[in-house]
Amino acid sequence: MIPRTFIDDLLNRVDIVDVISKSVTLKKSGSNLQGLCPFHQEKSPSFSVSETKQFYHCFGCGAHGSAINFLMEYAGLSFVDAIEDLASTIGLSVPKEAPSAVGMAIQEQAVALTELLQKATNWYQES
Numbered sequence: 001m002i003p004r005t006f007i008d009d010l011l012n013r014v015d016i017v018d019v020i021s022k023s024v025t026l027k028k029s030g031s032n033l034q035g036l037c038p039f040h041q042e043k044s045p046s047f048s049v050s051e052t053k054q055f056y057h058c059f060g061c062g063a064h065g066s067a068i069n070f071l072m073e074y075a076g077l078s079f080v081d082a083i084e085d086l087a088s089t090i091g092l093s094v095p096k097e098a099p100s101a102v103g104m105a106i107q108e109q110a111v112a113l114t115e116l117l118q119k120a121t122n123w124y125q126e127s
Helices: 004-013 016-021 067-075 079-089 101-126
Strands: 027-029 032-035 047-050 055-058
Touching: 004 067, 004 079, 016 032, 016 047, 016 055, 016 067, 067 079
Parallel strands: none
Antiparallel strands: 027 032, 032 047, 047 055
């Protein structure tokens, strides 16, 4: 588990414009930057990136989020992989929190329930 404080610090250190401009051509438009949305086909720019607020939004398809969300949606990365990718670009290593006793108990319950559901599935298939 990645600590929330690390994620917040990472987003404060990473510039979303740098992340998105590697994949999308952006042009200054007022206080924001605009470009063609990478998530749907369009001829006029509806994809806006706010440098001050550090988020993107497409007025055509509704895609929006932070640098992490962009990497997840555009590059198809998982949440953890997107964080690791961003951290590596600024030379940080991702700390991992040890799972708490409550987290371990929940995981054990999930495994037990999965086994029970598999047994029920097998019984119904045989019947």
